[in-house]
Amino acid sequence: MEIKNILITGASRGIGQALFEKFSNAEGYFVCGIARSFSNEPDTFSEKTENRNCLRLGFDLSDFSEYPFLIKTISDFFPKGPILLVNNAGLLYYSAFENTTEDQFDETMKVNLKIPYFLIKKVLPLMDKNSHIVNVSSMGGFQGSQKYAGLSAYSASKGALAILTECLALELKPKGISVNCLCLGAVQTEMLTTAFPGYKAPVTPAEMASFIMDFGLNSHTVLNGVIVPLSLSNP
Numbered sequence: 001m002e003i004k005n006i007l008i009t010g011a012s013r014g015i016g017q018a019l020f021e022k023f024s025n026a027e028g029y030f031v032c033g034i035a036r037s038f039s040n041e042p043d044t045f046s047e048k049t050e051n052r053n054c055l056r057l058g059f060d061l062s063d064f065s066e067y068p069f070l071i072k073t074i075s076d077f078f079p080k081g082p083i084l085l086v087n088n089a090g091l092l093y094y095s096a097f098e099n100t101t102e103d104q105f106d107e108t109m110k111v112n113l114k115i116p117y118f119l120i121k122k123v124l125p126l127m128d129k130n131s132h133i134v135n136v137s138s139m140g141g142f143q144g145s146q147k148y149a150g151l152s153a154y155s156a157s158k159g160a161l162a163i164l165t166e167c168l169a170l171e172l173k174p175k176g177i178s179v180n181c182l183c184l185g186a187v188q189t190e191m192l193t194t195a196f197p198g199y200k201a202p203v204t205p206a207e208m209a210s211f212i213m214d215f216g217l218n219s220h221t222v223l224n225g226v227i228v229p230l231s232l233s234n235p
């Protein structure tokens with residue numbers, strides 16, 4: 001069986017953690033998850049056993065000057081490039097438009113848009129034909145969806161990520177690499193409970209991770225450049 005390499009950002013908690021666990025518990029995958037809060041101590045850094053081959057890479061993806069180190073570490077772990085990159089890491093400041101600071105706006109754009117943009121650019125040379133890039137956006141960034149107060153910077157950054165998806169789908173088509181975007185509705189994670197305390201989401205991280213896993217592995221044979229709304233709660 002040919003091993004498939006999977007790269008997931010924001011794998012330390014929430015949806016990314018659930019997705020990382022699904023791939024690392026399934027046979028036939030090497031999975032590398034990136035997050036700032038992972039330790040880079042050798043013992044916890046990676047697990048290599050017969051059925052389990054995963055790397056938790058502690059790295060701040062906004063540290064663009066260190067991307068050569070990041071790419072070297074990923075290339076050392078994967079025998080070949082990733083067949084699936086899931087740009088899942090995200091940041092949400094819940095803040096009314098009139099209170100949102102320039103720093104909050106810049107950080108939101110950096111994590112939700114600039115990181116996927118430059119990570120894709122650096123990972124691309126490792127990716128082969130028939131690979132898939134999945135950008136994780138939000139219903140807030142889906143044109144025409146119901147909008148919620150306090151999410152202007154966040155939703156604008158996710159809308160931009162959706163349009164970036166369409167642009168890259170076109171530009172990467174000659175390389176045989178597909179790029180699609182998932183606009184998630186509410187999922188019960190730390191990000192959601194911090195922004196909306198007490199709100200009960202209809203979907204768990206594990207349920208959303210199962211969908212993303214299947215979509216990431218299978219949909220790109222028939223889909224490229226699509227922005228998919230995924231919501232039980234919006235509108």
Ligand SMILES: NC(=O)c1ccc[n+]([C@@H]2O[C@H](COP(=O)([O-])OP(=O)(O)OC[C@H]3O[C@@H](n4cnc5c(N)ncnc54)[C@H](OP(=O)(O)O)[C@@H]3O)[C@@H](O)[C@H]2O)c1
Pocket residue numbers: 009010011012013014015016017034035036037038059060061062087088089090091092111136137138139183184185186187188189190191192201
């Ligand atoms: N939960 C929802 O209802 C919902 C709805 C729509 C869309 N989404 C989107 O789904 C994705 C996952 O959301 P979630 O709810 O699981 O969020 P979460 O619980 O807040 O997790 C965010 C992940 O991103 C990582 N991260 C943030 N900044 C990073 C950086 N600079 N470098 C590396 N990793 C970074 C965090 O790890 P560290 O802190 O360890 O770095 C964490 O693992 C996000 O893109 C979010 O916008 C979520």
